[in-house]
Amino acid sequence: MIEFTIDGKKVKATEGEFILPVALREGFDIPTLCHHEALGSDGRCRICVVEVKRGSRKRIVTSCLYPVADGIEVSTNAPDVMLVRKSVLELLYARCPEAEVLGHLAKKYGVENVRYSKDHDKGKCILCNICIRACAEIVGVSALGFSGKGMSKKVTTPFDEPSDTCIACGACVVACPTGHIFMKDDKGVRTIWKKKFPLAQCPECSRFHAPVEQLQYISKVTNVPLETLMVCQDCR
């Protein structure tokens, strides 16, 4: 058991934990976008910065990737922390001015005027890697990845072409913290990642209920016959 303080309050944690989950558990307000309970930390969004004092040395660190240690003093709202957090938010907001979550956070932390020119070609994507991790770790198909470097870096399917491995399950849509990923069901066709996936039609009630690719994948993973899965949940 490790003991340290957050904003003067004594907290306990087990070895190997990071500061962010401990602080959230104890009720401290640290904003985060790329940390996810089911997927863990990645250190991409960098708005979860805190100040850690170890002995006589102070540092600004990302709390989601800083392991807890005995006797450290963490401050979640020191002036330096707020300054760094504000600059990070300003940069993120300049990248994705359309993202409501960022607008909300910017307002909360007092980012009034953004000094940088705003991007309008990035959509709402802040490159947090959650969709890529969800696709690889939760679904297990790895249909997504980063492409390009620097300014042109983006999340996409390999070679920016319609993916063969994507099963159109939509886990990336649910996981995305900003709502960037586009998915639409219309007349038996689901559009996601620039590809059209046919939806399975239930033989009993003739309603469209799930992408054929997803059902095939579930059938492969769980060994449930595809004929059973093709029938929708309400008729099964």
Add this chain to the structure above:
Amino acid sequence: MIMPNIELYAANVIPKEEYAVSGHRACQGCAEILAVRLALKALGRDTILTMATGCMEIVSTPFPTTDWKLPWIHVAFENAAAVASGVDIGLKILMKKGKVKKSDINIVAIGGDGGTSDIGLQSLSGAFERYHKFIYICVDNEAYMNTGVQRSSSTPFGAMTTTSPPGKLSMGQPTWKKNMVKIAVAHNIPYVATACPSYPFDLIEKVKKAKMADGPAYLHILSVCPTGWRTASDLSIRYGRLAVESGVFPLYEVENGTYRLSLNPEPLRPVTDYFKGQGRFRHLTDEYIDKIQKRTIKEWEDLKTLCGVK
């Protein structure tokens, strides 16, 4: 956005922390406690709940136990929204005086259909009008269930309850269901939505949107009640889906007056698919079912026009 059938994977990304914990005394198959549980997951730990008398209050806090891991205030039947507005103002003053740290605290009032559309309507209307920043969640199980299934103004046409019994002189509930969502929209509040725990991701998304709204938000959640609806307790989720797919309870949201359909279930199932197996509709003759079907289609077409869907 509605994503049918991705539960297998996406369920893993729902928050794992529980705020309405197990051990409560809700009936087997209760979709109402499920709706509250999912909503609280989306709200997180910085939440204050005020709750009107109703099923959820009865099952969650038989003295001296409690189901809630959040600050929870039980109020009388009629004033959940009034107390929520008091909490809002109180917090504002305490934050101004520096006694409470400035932070985003969600204030949530929860009421059943009776506590919302019958008894609590005037305090709710007042709180909307005063524009307090709070979320009102109406968990609608379409009658006063905890006192033994008495009709409310939210009971659908033709349904059997103990105070609208079918027989020689009556055919069940003689009036149509009150449209609470339209009443809330008429207050010009920033966010109004309908949801159903059979579509959990949609429900969570809508609660998150309500959290971000710049004023009062109203959520109307249809909660299947196996006890009062006389359905099998393992079919609650299915009946929620059938209600949506038959057009009886369409899922939509109204953001600043703009309607948007969350799910287009067309072609609609016949309402008989939804009524089948529900004891409360067992007595309905073809004549009444036809009447309900016609009204359902008309309301659905009206809603489609409002949402701009062809």
